Amino acid sequence: MKTLNTIRVALRALTRNKMRSFLTALGIIIGVGAVISMISIGQGAKKAVEDRFNSMGTNLLFVRPGSMSFRGRHGGSGTFNTLTPEDTEAISEKCNAVKYVSPSVSGRAQTVYQNKNWNTSIQGVGAYYPEIRNWPVEEGVFFDENMIKMFAKVCVLGSEVKKNLFEGEDSIGQVIRIKKIPFRVIGVLESKGESGGWFNRDDIIVIPYTTAQKRLLGITHVQSIDVSAVSAVRTNEAKEQIEELLRIRHRIAPGAEDDFHIRNMSEIAEGAAESSRILTYLLGGIASVSLLVGGIGIMNIMLVSVTERIREIGIRISVGAREKDILRQFLTEAIVLSILGGLIGIAVGIIASKLISHFAGWQTIVNIGSVALAFLFSGSVGVFFGFYPARKASKLDPIEALRYE
């Protein structure tokens, strides 16, 4: 029997029992839809992370306490307190490949304005923070070196914080309380314009690092030093200068390990992209399970369908169908079902990821790769789970089959 004929016969058999066919395909539809939408979330997250880092510029360096070999373990900062504000000053004075330097400490705190509460991230930074992070103030001003020296209780709000505490009212000059300590609002940062997501960069308050150290955290070291090199090409030079300087300042013997590490933007971006890649695999993996369940559904219903159609199979054999004709017919039915299911599933998946973007505000990306993958996978599910019932059908004894009620 020719392939085209086989497909025609399979389609005819499937349309003869539309409801059953639909229910069989439903498992695949949901599976493929889930795979596509889950992968699109993962891909979207990866893209968002990449965009975020790219927008910060490639000439950024981050100096963190702790040696390279501890990087995997401690991740953030706080466990080590080898960096000091004096290191910051030294870097800005002695390293000529460095343009701006900003120490940084951070924590979370409850903030209050009148009767409104908001829990947010508090960043203690230096005066060049807006330049380094490429993040200008929209209203008011940023604090200067003078305010930093004087432990000024001033703050600059991220737009999300402003929205939540002030609800559209003017915030400049108002006093908010951070951990019960009053701070005067002197500026508002430009919005990064990302609503939703896992963490919102606009949900932040920046204050002078000196004030943060003394009033909020009670520490004298800094948790990180942000550095921007004079240009992207001199980033490596800046890194070497800082390394040399800090080794001398920290009195590290030649050959001994650094008690700090310096990473550039692309390394950090890579790490973040890696974790979102893992997220993609994870989501895709979970969704694949539902595709697998869909496949088992196909097998189940194909088995039922073989039993239901024993007589039909007997008739076909009696008029000259060979074993392989029957095998091919049932296999084709399974494959046609899973491929149709796959196609509908792709549409469902694309619509679902659009809906997720729309309602949850997450960036989602449906790429050709994941569509092709889901499609191929659903086809193989059809072959794999269709084979056993098809083989069973082809091995039926025609006389028994014809007598079957």
Next chain:
Amino acid sequence: MENNYLIKLENIARTYQVGETEVRALRGISLQIQQGDLVAIMGPSGSGKSTLMNIIGCLDKPTSGKYLLEAEEVSSFNKDRLAQIRNKKIGFVFQSFNLLPRTTALENTELPLLYSNVPSKKAREKAMEALSMVGLNGRELHNTNQLSGGEQQRVAIARALVNNPSLILADEPTGNLDTKTGAEIISLFQALNKDKNITMILVTHDPDIANISHKKIYIRDGLIVKQEST
């Protein structure tokens, strides 16, 4: 002149194994049937008539004995070859019609052609022709479950005819029909035998069929007890 026989059975036996016990459905059947014969096989229930038909129809293989169809030794053929013979040389008509449900008369009739790679347009033509031969013009696109018993059996006969077989086997073809419809089906068989020289073997309890046949074979307990030629 052995070669003149369409069918030649020599000492055919068929034993079913049911658990510990053996059921000897056929115990040594020998017979010859010529091209163009119309043969009636008769005998009490359980005598082995259907078993014999299944063997002649290449749906089943004998436990022992020799079966020559057009002088070819069928017992040595593999499954695919047997399927091909069923497809090209033999048409089957059953007591219970055995049509595909929710499928049109035309599609049912086309079924054997599907397995012999006849192009679909040609298949349609041949099926239409076969349906008109059994007097079902105008009913081609009716689903089989919308047809009466007699009409359904006509579809089954059209299906048996469609690939121009040399042999049609019918196992109690009128068993599920009333007398009048049965008589119509019988005269259809007779006409096909006469006009197209198709060899017919009919299993029947029906004296009407027996009367039109050229040859009657009586079976009892898996053995031929009597053969009559007219």
